[in-house]
Amino acid sequence: MEGKVKKAAKIAVAATSLLFAHAALASDSSWCESGRPIKFAEIGWDSGKFFTELMREIIEKGYGCKTEAVVGSSPITQAALLNNDLQVFVEYWQGRTESFERAAERGSIQLVGSLVKGGGREGWFVPEYVIHGDPVRGIKPIAPNLKSVSDLARYAEVFRDDEDPTKGRFYNCPTGWACEKDNNQRLKAYKLTASYNNFRPGTGAAFDAAIASAFQRGKPILFTYWGPSNILGKYKSVQLQEPEFNSACWKTIHENPSSNPCGSASPATNLTTALSRDFAKGSPAIVGLMQNVSVPMEDINRVIAEMADKKIPPRAAARTYINENKKTVEQWLSPEAKKALYGAR
Structure with a gap:
């Protein structure tokens, strides 16, 4: 009987510890505490799909937040970000859309991180x-x-x-x-x-x-x-x-296209993540994650080529990347998120 009591006590302690761990994960994000899902723009191109699902998998499993993907064109996406109807747009090619740049300068949206080392x-x-x-x-x-x-x-x-x-x-x-x-x-x-x-x-x-x-x-x-x-x-x-x-x-x-242009390479382009202002203010842990995520060009090209060739869904490709690149991924995460993400794997 005494053994059973001790065992039950250990289980209770473990359960309590797990509860506090999850609370610690979410405590940095008022958004996650509210139970509302973080809404991501559903991206139409392969690398954007992969990065979106990579972020969602980590946020769900490591930070205990709900997420969902929302379909919409670029103009709709920007309006939704400004209104906080959408919280995250992954893989924005910085400098390519004037309206996004103006919104970022005004502080209406926040651009964070560099998804691809060296840029696009x-x-x-x-x-x-x-x-x-x-x-x-x-x-x-x-x-x-x-x-x-x-x-x-x-x-x-x-x-x-x-x-x-x-x-x-x-x-x-x-x-x-x-x-x-x-x-x-x-x-x-x-x-x-x-x-x-x-x-x-x-x-x-x-x-x-x-x-x-x-x-x-x-x-x-x-x-x-x-x-x-x-x-x-x-x-x-x-x-x-x-x-x-x-x-x-x-x-x-x-x-300003000229009839007599002079040659130039394209400018270096940072592939970043756009966040709604209200979400960014209330979610410092998630912002920190997005600030840290960065993948070498050769890795992302290889992953999305495999996605196309083998018809691998983006979420499955994201999970494989997380499992096979633990040392890299852990560098992006808080200590609590590391335990939550890899403890369940």
Whole structure:
């Protein structure tokens, strides 16, 4: 009987300790204490989906908060953040949306963290085998000295447009995308309009399919792209050198397109998380987490390439990342959250 009493006492102590641990997790967040879910914008692109589910998994399991994802377009998302109807927008490309920037300057929303170490990148790419070859596939290098956009005029034949063999083909973003407009200007700035056709796929899916087809067949292709992305995670590519970022030249490309633009690489872009003002004020522990989350570019590219190839749901990919990268993830967390997140695994 005495043994049973002692055992019951131990269980009670353990249960009480667990209760206090969960209370400690939530005590830093009035939002979580209220029982209201933290509403995340549902992101449409792969890296954004992964980061959203990574945050949600950690917040739910480590900090004891409820979360949910809400569908909405960018204008709706911003309005919802301003009104606190939405609390979190993960993977905002800082500097790309003027209305978001103005809201952040006013303090109406808060931008925190740097999700990808070194920031996002955008530029012009060719398959690695075009420059270095691929002995395993029997592909010889056909442009071994291609390094920069300034070299491209000499290599138009390598990237020949089958529909117009007198020119090369540059695969731009689909019509209407911001990157399509920027690349229209870059083609002018790099004096390539006479030697390359500016090809714009009809959709993002068609764009990705054209790139994938070229890689799978071992064919040369010149294309614009950005990272993080599953395309750059799956297919080994070389980014061509561009003139260093120049704010005056960038304005002739992006902000106030000029008929005579000058060349410039895209500015370094911080991939950050946007929070509603009221949520950020009442949730310092969650803000601290979001400030700390940062993943190397090669890791995020690999993860989202696997998501696409193996049709892995973003939440499952997030759980796998948490389990396989404990040392990294623990650096983001409070001591209590570490115990809660990994104690349940």
